[in-house]
Amino acid sequence: MSDSAAIVDRAHADHKAHPTWKQYKWVALWLTVITAVEVWVYYTPFRESPLFAPTLLAMSAAKFAIVVMFYMHLKYDHWVFRRLFVGSLVAAMGILMALLFLFSKLKIG
Amino acid sequence: MASSAAPAPAFAAAPAATGQSGLWSWLTTVDHKRIGMLYLWTSLAFLFVGGTEAFILRLQLAHPNGQVVSAEVYNQLFTMHGTTMIFLVVMPLSAAFFNFLIPLQIGARDVAFPRLNAFSYWVYLFGGIFITLPVFFNVAPDAGWFGYAPLTTNQFSPGIHIDFWVLGLQILGVSSLAAAVNFITTIIHMRAPGMSMARMPMFTWMSFVVQFMLVLAFPAITIALFFLQFDRFFGTQFYELAAGADPLLWQHLFWIFGHPEVYILVLPTFGLVSEITPTFSEKPLFGYNVMVFSGILIGFLGFGVWAHHMFAVGMGATADTIFGIGTMLIGIPTGIKIFNWIATMWGGNLRFTVAMKFAIAFVALFLIGGVSGVMHASPPTDLQQTDTYFIVAHFHYVLFGGSVMGIMGGIYHYFPKMTGRFLSEKLGNWHFWMFFIGMNLTFFPMHFSGMLGMPRRVYTYDAGQGWDTFNLISTIGVVFQGIGLFVFAYNFLKSWKGEKNAPGDPWSAGTLEWSIPSPPPEYNFAQLPIVTSRYPLWDIKHPERTAELRHSDPDTAVVAEAHGVPMLEQTETRTAKALGIPMPFPTIKPLFAALFMVMLFASLIFLHTASLQVAVVSMIGTTLLFIGAVYSWLTSPLE
Amino acid sequence: MATAAIAESSAAPHGEHTHYTTTGLENRKIAMWTLIGSECMIFASLISTYLVYKGRSKVGPWPHDWGCKTSAIVGKTAAAVQAAGCAAADVMKPVLDIPITSQSTFVLLMSSLAMVLALEGVENHGKPGYDRWYKGSRFWLAMTALMGAAFLGYQAYEFTSFVHEGLTIRTNLFGSSFFTLTGFHGTHVAVGVLWLVSLLAIDMKRGLKGATDVLLVDIAALYWHFVDVVWIAIFTLIYLIQ
Structure with missing residues (x-):
């Protein structure tokens, strides 16, 4: 950070405006649609496919990201919050993956 | 810059605000400095408890077939020695410095959440008492400081010994977590104008890294402890092998916490030594940016190497290789730090105060512990050394030679700032040499007894295995350490009541905490300072020392002066009320x-x-x- | 810019009633995000344990498969279990109830929408158009708390029916890790409901308005959404993926 950056930071603190009902209703709609697709897929033959788990994980990750970015305002808020959360999340995911490998639940290749 | 080499101001005692003395004021305090003092006193008291436990252990092991304590009591003692020293001594000693120093070093008037800070301390105190009391009733935890499950389940550890350990650690975790959230917020948010991240004192930087490690590492042990708690109290099966549980689950979760914990114990000391060395070398810390970066790297890598504590369980070649390499990589940033401390002293105007001696001893002793650590980073070597006294030697060089020696240096360095009084340098020298000789006498021979095959955690051993002499020397070393500890206690208590003659800046140091009176007034800074470089006080008093450092933009400096701000050496002695500074209620x-x-x-x-x-x-x-x-x-x- | 900022921060260091801050952010918000980071690790540890222990239980009931009370037979259908030699009376059905859990998941997702609307209500307190009951914070805080309570109701129903089917926290590794994980999450929801009800009480008493109250609700909202996000992960990893 440059010399005066810490001081100037203060002026930048007021973050971009939060979304309103206009966006929120779309966010809610998307979340509902993805959840519905998740549950629907569970009852189709696709459930036996090797792509089933990755697909569900991708949909779940999308919901996760939508809530965090819009409902929790991370997309609009100060970068400090983004770093705090993303850093911790990466650490948590790393530990989770490492444990799954160590207990042979996941295998390389 | 404003003025040059102003004489140290005549010291005036900081004003006693209402209710500043007496037991009630200590019970209700939310002042970070007083909470820091509470941490200091409490953890030093626990140091005596943990030290006594160690002394009895060594008496038992002084000769083959020792009869001082029974095997059961021995198990309780070594478990409690480890638990006490880690959770009740070294971590809270660091916390004492976090509390006292972080707000002063960044130019803040308190931490972000003063009452949460008090809460952290009281949880620590009550939790510490809770986990220590059973020692006196022969029901202390007895399964090692890492409490491996399934050994700690009801089946193998009946009775309430382990209950105290599980619940006690859970309680202490709350304390650390609350404190960590508090300090992260404080450091991100409450730095004085001009105190950019790139100017933060190294102690604050290392503390910052440590708080993140606490926040991210403690949850793993919290959950592992909850599982154990549920197994013991509610009959769940997390560690029930007959039900298909994996005996490595606890080990993994524990060491995901346990290895970062090692750096949680030592990084604050890295910070303290990085404050002491430049002060007594009278030149800025060498390679500041690299020091910061390697600290962050240590914190980062510290999360990816936990399984090197588990090479002996047979995780397979891939895992062993990855964790072995990761562990050796940590040697690089740590080595960089060692070289930078040496380079800081190189060509400096060295003053060998007691604090400086402890700091130099820290560099040397920690290096020894680090080198033996790199040795068992290699899985084949580790298989030879694991569970022997070689490991005991290694981590005592790191934790005693490293953390404790460094923290002692910090106490001698900061005692004048904390109390307005000096610790005796003469007694301090005795303390230092007793500790230095004692610790090497105790722990160096353990390398040999370990290499000769002496296992850890045995309550006694037979003669004729080549271990007798080494064990006797180790025990003699503890006597030296004990004498050192009592000299320190005498020095501490005597100086606490001694003459208040410490000026604001007794060591001619460069960071913000030395710009205010000793002890600081309750509001710390009458005026928030404007920070102009990494050593703002040297900018005023010793500009020659900071000539090569990067300073503020001319613009900032001009503005600061126009407002009459760089009144860095503050001699304000009025009360907060008179100055109109809002202070939190007790x-x-x-x-x-x-x-x-x-x-x-x-x-x-x-x-x-x-x-x-x-x-x-x-x-x-x-x-x-x-x-x-x-x-x-x-x-x-x-x- | 820098000049102005310094002037603002140092011109009146005496007697100013707002404390200087480096970033101009709110202490409590930074603390909440830090805490959420820590909670990520809490739930990562819990979820890893569940996944590591998946399929390691020695006895049923199982999450997705049919089982047998008297032996270790496992099968994809009731018929398969019976064909393998399990008496019809001893057949155990898979315990996870996807339709019910889909409903509770939906309720929790919608509670997040109610939460953002509650925050919007506080932010716009007193502005034209926000004086109608369905735009105000009271209604949406109450809705959020209500949906949280409904989620807890679903969970209570789910837990009771599992116990009736023979799965308790002591039965097998699945029971231990499932009840602990979802119980931890449920406890978080319960704390959240308590928090929201407290906010609602303040709102009823004196009305939530102004920057301080926005912060108060904002922090509760962060917590609430995080609890929601954790459930999104749990729903997929535990309920849907086999």
């Missing part, structure tokens, strides 16, 4: 919240000692009390 509520929370955890013990009804009633009662205390705390105004 309050007893955090103490009660902490007390009820500890009682809530302790209620679980009734499940094993009384009846289900008693336990449930007690838990519901304490939960309601806790919620009540928290509500009452949150609804009362801060200041």
